[in-house]
Amino acid sequence: MTLHQVLLILRARYKVALYLLLSTVVATLLVSLLLPKQYTATTAVVVDVKSPDPIAGMVLPGLASPAYMATQVDIINSDRVAHHVVKMLRLDESPGIREQWMDAMDGEGELIVWLTELLKKNLNVKPSRESNVINIEFSGVDPEFAATVANAFAKAYIDINLQLKVEPARQYATWFEDQARALREDLERAQQALSVYQQKVGIVATEDRLDHEIAKLNEISTQLTVIQAQTSESASKRKTMQSAETLSEVMQSPLINSLKADIARLEGKFQEGSVNLGVNHPQTKRVQSELTTLKTKLDEEIRRIRNSIDTTYQVSKQRERELLDALESQKKKVLELSSERDQVSVLQRDVEVAQRNFEGVNLRAAQTKLESNSIQTNVVILNPALAPTKHSHPKILLNTIIATFLGTLIGIGAALVLELGDRRIRSVEDLAQIVEFPVFVAISPRDLSSVSSGFVRKFFYRKPFSAVS
Numbered sequence: 001m002t003l004h005q006v007l008l009i010l011r012a013r014y015k016v017a018l019y020l021l022l023s024t025v026v027a028t029l030l031v032s033l034l035l036p037k038q039y040t041a042t043t044a045v046v047v048d049v050k051s052p053d054p055i056a057g058m059v060l061p062g063l064a065s066p067a068y069m070a071t072q073v074d075i076i077n078s079d080r081v082a083h084h085v086v087k088m089l090r091l092d093e094s095p096g097i098r099e100q101w102m103d104a105m106d107g108e109g110e111l112i113v114w115l116t117e118l119l120k121k122n123l124n125v126k127p128s129r130e131s132n133v134i135n136i137e138f139s140g141v142d143p144e145f146a147a148t149v150a151n152a153f154a155k156a157y158i159d160i161n162l163q164l165k166v167e168p169a170r171q172y173a174t175w176f177e178d179q180a181r182a183l184r185e186d187l188e189r190a191q192q193a194l195s196v197y198q199q200k201v202g203i204v205a206t207e208d209r210l211d212h213e214i215a216k217l218n219e220i221s222t223q224l225t226v227i228q229a230q231t232s233e234s235a236s237k238r239k240t241m242q243s244a245e246t247l248s249e250v251m252q253s254p255l256i257n258s259l260k261a262d263i264a265r266l267e268g269k270f271q272e273g274s275v276n277l278g279v280n281h282p283q284t285k286r287v288q289s290e291l292t293t294l295k296t297k298l299d300e301e302i303r304r305i306r307n308s309i310d311t312t313y314q315v316s317k318q319r320e321r322e323l324l325d326a327l328e329s330q331k332k333k334v335l336e337l338s339s340e341r342d343q344v345s346v347l348q349r350d351v352e353v354a355q356r357n358f359e360g361v362n363l364r365a366a367q368t369k370l371e372s373n374s375i376q377t378n379v380v381i382l383n384p385a386l387a388p389t390k391h392s393h394p395k396i397l398l399n400t401i402i403a404t405f406l407g408t409l410i411g412i413g414a415a416l417v418l419e420l421g422d423r424r425i426r427s428v429e430d431l432a433q434i435v436e437f438p439v440f441v442a443i444s445p446r447d448l449s450s451v452s453s454g455f456v457r458k459f460f461y462r463k464p465f466s467a468v469s
Contacts, residue, residue, distance in 0.1 A: 009419045016418060017411030024407030025400060032399045037391035040124075040139045041147035043154045044382040047072055047132045069127050069134070072379075075164070076125045076136060076157050082116040084156035085149065091115050123153065133382060143387040150385035162377045169371035176365035183361050187354035194347040213337055217330040224323040231316035259298040266291040 010017060049068065075081060086092055092111050101111050124137040136153050140146035266287055273284035 006416070010412065010415055013415040013418060017408075017415045020411040020414055021404070021407035024410060025403045028399050028403035029396065032394040032396045035394045036141050038139045038141060038394070039143040039146050039388045039390075040137050040392035041143065041150040041385040041388055042135055042137045042383075043150045043385035045134050045136065045154050045157065046380050046382045047134065048378040048380070049132055069132065072134060072157075072161075073125050073127050075160060076134070076153065077120065077123065078160075079116050079120075081153065081156045081160050082119050082123075083112060084160060085119060085152045086112055086115045088152050088156060089148065119149065122149075136385075138385075139392060143389070147385040147387045151381075154381050154384070158377055158379050158381070161379050162375070165377065166372055166374060169368050169374070173365060173368040173372045176361055176368050180358065180361045180365045183354065183358040187351065187358045190347065190350040190354045194344065194351055197343060197347055213330065213334050217327070217334050220323060220327050220330055224320065224327055227316055227320045227323055231313065231320050256298060256301050259294055259301065263291060263294045263298060266294060 047069065091097055092115060097115065098111060101107075101114050105114055119138075122139045124139070126135040126137065128134070136150055136157070138146050138150040138153065140149065270284065270287045270291055273281060273287055277284050
């Protein structure tokens, strides 16, 4: 079907199309005028995503994500916010609203759920595309009520936003307090174990005491080395005591050297007296007696030196044994003290670890406790809703324009449907489509006026189109 055919159909059936157009427009106007006027109140809130958190002291990375604003819109549209609005405005306590609920639901379900769904139907949340402003719109027949509910949704959104922030912090705070209590008990047990062990072994200053005992061990070791050297020297001297004359003490003794000199002098004198005076001469006897006395003194002095060497050896040997015992005892004491120090170090590390864990958890518990008591949120009301002076619905002009457009479409469609049900020949194209023969000549109405009506009647009405050959 060509455009020319459509225009011919519309010209022929313009009354139907015009009637439907006028009917649609009039019906739309009547409905728009009869519908109750709806007033839309708008409140704007700002979501701050750049300011640092007052507790954490830093900007949370999740606030800058694109999904954050969409999440805030979903929160405003949630049942929890609507429930909070119902509780804030005490709508569930109104007898009139309860009667409406009884009439609408026959007492089935819950009133607060019904009110929540009713409020959400008239709620419209529009986030700004290039800013952090969210517009909250609420429509109602009463402008004052619409403004009140819009402001209530903004306030409820701020309250729920704060609750969503505080509730996890409260749970964390409770958990951290339990952990801090348990870690405090661990710290006390570790400190108690360290104190008990220190009292048990009598340790006050472990490092100083260990250093003192190690110094004492070194001193004993040094003394033992000296005594062992003396004992070795005394032992070597004892081996050479068969020839006492070769002992250094004997050779270096002034008394022995003096006695030897006197003995040598008297021996010379005795030999001289024996030769000159005879052996039995009193002078010779006296010299012999003096010589015997000096030799006795020399033997006694050598014997005393030998006894002194032997005593020195025995004393050194005894001292060496004592020092060895003292050294072994001191080694054992140092090892025991080192073991005690190691045990004390382990206990001290346990105390330090418990202290660090307790301090870390205690700090986190204090921070979460502050967060749980926070009354600040990153949402503020930018423009509170005011009672609108002009209604927003119905929009008569817009409805009229839409009705005109739809009425035109309906009229054209109805005309085309009627034409398809009762097809008429309105142009050469229609005739060609029906007879399925090519058209050779087209006679206009002016040409037909010159032809006899009888011929026309005879040609067109006595032969149907289906019989044309």
